[in-house]
Amino acid sequence: MRTVIYPGSFDPLTNGHLDVIQRAARLFDRVVVAVARNGSKQPLFSPAERKTLIEHSISDLTNVTVDIFEGLLVEYVEQQSGHAVIRGLRALSDFEYEFQMALMNRQLNEHIETLFMMPRASYSFLSSHLVKEIAGLGGDVSPFVTPEVKEALAAKLGQAGVN
């Protein structure tokens, strides 16, 4: 049973994240999407809200579960008997941060591998940050997120429908 952990802020889940989850689900026996409780950023959605939004979007993937974690990622991976961590890599600009994090995690636990997965090219410009900005300014986010996430953004940002 090969388990991979896909950690992140997911504030909120985008179609790019979903693409990575679907790819990981085809490669591993078990995928745990791990929502970070203690990110350094000020999140728009609570960890529980982010978890629920992901769960709605992955209900067709029987080997994927969603969890909330806090503390060190490497400790969480061990606790889940995980073999690897997956991170999405969209562009060269992601690389330096991801490289640093992967090597630091290896320093903390040399048994945990980090694998990078490229989402579909059409999602390479997509980020939760931009989605929130577009939704906040009344733009149409439907090409970038699931209908549930779009609705949650509209509710959170106090707009009638975010287009």
Ligand code: PNS
């Ligand atoms: O989606 P993000 O915000 O890029 O995800 C970053 C995340 C949550 C994966 C990273 O901040 C993390 O692993 N946090 C847990 C704390 C930890 O282990 N920090 C040391 C990383 S080298």
